[in-house]
Amino acid sequence: MYRRVSVAIAGLAAAFLVAGAAGLIRLGTDADLPTVLWYASGVVLSVPSIALGYVIARRRPQNPVGALLALVGLSIAVIPSVETYATAAYAAGLPMPAVVGTLDQGSWMLMYVPVALLVLFFPEGRLPGPGWRWVAGGLAAVLIVFVGVAGMAPGAYPPPFENAPHALGVLPDAAFPFVIALPFLLLVLLIASAGSMIGRFRRTTRPSERAQLKWFALAGLWLPVSLLLCWTSYLLMGMPDLAMIGLFGLFITIPVGTTIAMLRHDLYDVDKAIAATVTYSTVTTVLLGLYTAISFTGGLVAGGGSAVVAAGATAVCAAALTPVRTRIQRVVDRRLYPQRRAALDAIAALRRRIDIGDSQPEELQAVLRTALPDRTLLLAYKLPGEELLVDSTGEPIADPGGATPIVLHGQEIGAVIRGGDATSRELLREIAAASALLVEVTRLRIGLSAALRDVASSRARLLAAGYSERRRLERDLHDGAQQRLVALGLSLRLAQRHLGDGTVDVDGLLDQSVAELGTAVAELRAIAHGLRPSSLDDGLDVAVRTLAGSLRLPVTVEVETGPIADDLATTAYYVVSEAVTNAMKHADAGWIGLRLIQEDATLSVQVRDDGRGGAQLRPGSGLAGLADRVAAAGGALQVHSPSGRGTTIQAVLPCAS
Known part of the structure; x- marks a missing residue:
């Protein structure tokens, strides 16, 4: 419609x-x-x-x-x-038409009545209440009556209608007070219209409607700005030419502000825009007042038009700009943008308490929740070398959609996640910038705590693995080589007792003993090979190629290494051996690729296969033990194993070049 x-x-x-x-x-x-x-x-x-x-x-x-x-x-x-x-x-x-000149004399009211009606119906499209119909009807009636009677005043009209006739006649002198009263009645109705918006703002509890009203009020702030420009124009130029800039701004911002309020009220933080407009308008007013006072006083002493007085007034205003703006900003923020002021003051207070040792940086989230207030606001941290966001306890935060990143020196170190719509994204960006140093300290502390926990867990796992390995060696020795050597000893004792009586086949017994001795030696060698492959005596390259040659699958080998310390070579070989074993047992792989490259001060060990994938570093798994062994050598292990797309295990070990 x-x-x-x-x-x-x-x-x-x-x-x-x-x-x-x-x-x-x-x-x-x-x-x-x-x-x-x-x-x-x-x-x-x-x-x-x-x-x-x-x-x-x-x-x-x-x-x-x-x-x-x-x-x-x-x-x-x-x-x-x-x-x-x-x-x-x-x-x-x-x-x-002759009547045009007559009607044009009161047409200036057209500039105000539609705006007042817009104020009355904004933003829901209906009046604030039944009683406001009188205001809307009064605006229309005053406009119609004034346009009709303003051209009935005696005397010639102003240009370009100076020769136009009084098409509607001339009013008697007794009617002039009534005509003069109409603009004052319009002023009363305009004030009432503005009051309706204030009342609507106080009554509504919907954040969206409050934001819409603020956007419209922000556009209306151009009215005092136009008056300020008029004052400045008279002060500096002696004419009101700058007032036209204010009027242009007013009739540009009203449609723009209305459109944003109706269609995109969440486009920008309107509280910040209002606070900034009021702040800089007030600062300009104060500095103009100061300049006027200094110029007037100096003019009385040094005479009008003194260059020294003008330069002195300018210097004083320039010196006063920063402290005046800072103080006015604080006052305006407390009144018009209380969330921003409360949040920034809370961050500054927390910093002071941290400096004297009364607080910890981890308290930042609780402080912001109280200051905003937003009881569900979250501070998330990005640990060094990690992609996931975690909370202050180090627990991952799943899908923090709509998070405002916290950036320090071009690096994302965390995020602010609002709980509801009460806190604007623009304010969250300011909070993120103001709290970046505290977040950096907190995330480093979280990372250090996590690293210490990992070290403690790794030591416990390595200790448990050592005990388990000792039990395995004990079991293998007891069940294998030890039993064979005991049997060998009994056979030799039997041969000794019956060496001369011919009742025992000594030659056969000795042959059997020699065979048992060979088997025991082989078992001991296998156990020793599990501790450190003997093939490593010829170098890591030979050991890896020997291992690859013993496999039943196609294997590609690429080794580019120099002289490597024995403990590092053992760890690298262990990574290759365990990864190959996993690929053979669990991945159903049809091909394995081995790549060992030494460059700079690191040795990169990579084992790839084309198996089913899905491998993970689970606590207690073989890969977890492998990661612990690599970490004990000062390196890092990564596992990339998408389901159905094979597995890549890569260890980076530090070594001397």
Whole structure:
């Protein structure tokens, strides 16, 4: 419904603008610069309201706010277009109804009434209550009456209607107080309209509606800015030319602010925008006041136009800029942006307590939850060399969607994760920047604690593995070589006792003993080979190639190493042996690749297969023991084993070059 209304309003505004353009074309070179600029201002200021009003009406077809915004654009287009056309009509004889000049005298109210109606209906598209119908009706009635009677005052009209007749006649003198009272009544209604928005803001509990009202109020802040520019213009230039900048800003920000509020109120932190606008407007006002006071006082002493006084006033204002801005920023933040001020003050207070030893950096999350307040806010930390985010206890945080990263020196060290919508992302970015040093200290402490826990766990596992290996060796010796040697001893004793009586086949017994002795030696060699392969005596390259040659699968070997310490070579061989064993037993691999490369001060050991994948470093598994052995040598083990795509085990060991 309101989409059609906005289209009709846009068509009417286009008709007025076309009429003004026709007037300029008819004037041609006779059109003076003020007339051209006056018409151009109408075009520039009306088009945004009309276009954005249509966008809102299209997106919110049941809400009249879009149509009212388009009506604001129409009101801006009417006056410059009519006056431009009238100038051409009186100069070039274009058709011109006599009543136009009469109605134009009160048309300035068109600049205010649509804006006031927009305020009354914003943002829900309905009045705040039944009693506000009188305000809306009063605005329309005052506009109609004033436009009708303002042109009935005696005397000639101002240009370009100085020769236009009083089409509606002339009012008697007794009616003048009534006519004069109408602008004051309009002022009262405008104040009431502004009050309706304040009341609506206080009553609503919805964060989205409060944000919409703040965006609209931010656009309205251009009104005091325009007054400030007018003051500055009079002070520095002696004329109000800069006030036009304020008016341009006002009629540009109203449609933009309304559109953002209606369609994208969460685009930016509106509290921060309001606080910044108020802060810098106040700072400018204070500095202008200071400059005015110094210039006035210095002028009384040194005379007007003194360059020394002007330079001194400028120097004082420049020196006062930073402290004035800082103090005003604090005051404004406490009033208009309390969350920001509370959060930054809480971070600063925590730093001071940490400096004197009364607090720990891990308390930052609790401090921020209290200051914002957001009881579900989370601080996440990214440990060095890790990709997952963890909490202050080192536990991983699953899928922290919407996290605001904390960056220090170009490196992401953590994130702030808001619990609800009460805290804006812009504020979270400021909090992230302010707390980066505390987060860096905390994450390093978490990483150190995790490393110490890993070391303790690794030592316990290595100790348990050592005990287990000793029990295995004891069992292998007892069940294997020891039994054979005992049997060998008994056989030799039997041979000794029956050596001369011929009752025992001594030769056969000795042959059997020799065989048992060979078997025992072989078993001892196998046990010793498990501790340290004898093939390592010829170098790691030979040992690895020997191992690869004993496998029943196709194996590719690439070894590029120099002289390596024996303990490092043993660890590297152990990595290859265990990885190959896992691939043979569990991966159902059809091919294995071995690659050992020594470069700089590291030895890289890589074992790949094309098996089923899915291998993981589980506590108590063979891979966990392998990782512990590599860590004990000062290295690191990585396992990449996507399901169905093979396994890659890579160990990086430190070594002397």
